[in-house]
Amino acid sequence: MFRSFEHTAYRLETRDQYKSANESEALRQFVAGERVNMTWFENWLTMIRQATAAGKRFARVRVVTVPLTDYSRFGLFCSGYTNDAGEDIRYLDRAQARNLPDYDYWLFDSRLLVRMHFADDETFLGGEVIEDPAAVVQHNYWRDAARHHAQRREDFAAQ
Numbered sequence: 001m002f003r004s005f006e007h008t009a010y011r012l013e014t015r016d017q018y019k020s021a022n023e024s025e026a027l028r029q030f031v032a033g034e035r036v037n038m039t040w041f042e043n044w045l046t047m048i049r050q051a052t053a054a055g056k057r058f059a060r061v062r063v064v065t066v067p068l069t070d071y072s073r074f075g076l077f078c079s080g081y082t083n084d085a086g087e088d089i090r091y092l093d094r095a096q097a098r099n100l101p102d103y104d105y106w107l108f109d110s111r112l113l114v115r116m117h118f119a120d121d122e123t124f125l126g127g128e129v130i131e132d133p134a135a136v137v138q139h140n141y142w143r144d145a146a147r148h149h150a151q152r153r154e155d156f157a158a159q
Contacts, residue, residue: 008056099145104116
């Protein structure tokens with residue numbers, strides 16, 4: 001779906017922690033205050049650069065608990081790279097997200113909805129494609145509301 005969407009790919013992130021083997025060493029380095037090796041992230045950044053060069057748009061809103069967890073601080077660090085690659089990542093304090101869902105989803109071209117599922121240990125289990133038009137419209141509304149209230153990454157990071 002990341003390579004086949006035509007115009008927009010949007011994600012709402014609602015978790016304070018995600019567990020991914022790809023990023024575990026970089027997260028450890030970040031928390032330890034070491035130089036972070038970002039080679040694990042290069043495929044994602046390349047995909048974003050190619051998509052945005054073709055006129056496509058990647059955007060996301062991260063709902064975060066303040067003060068930030070170590071993982072959310074790491075995500076803020078990584079979002080500097082993804083924003084530079086062309087993705088528009090914004091941040092929303094969880095206290096302002098009461099009317100948003102408490103789960104993650106991707107919305108492709110405002111018409112294809114993928115709800116993400118996670119295990120209790122924060123491991124990604126997979127995505128559920130939802131085709132119900134009313135659900136898609138509702139998630140478009142939540143996207144717009146989240147983006148309206150969220151802060152640009154640079155403004156959030158400056159706080």
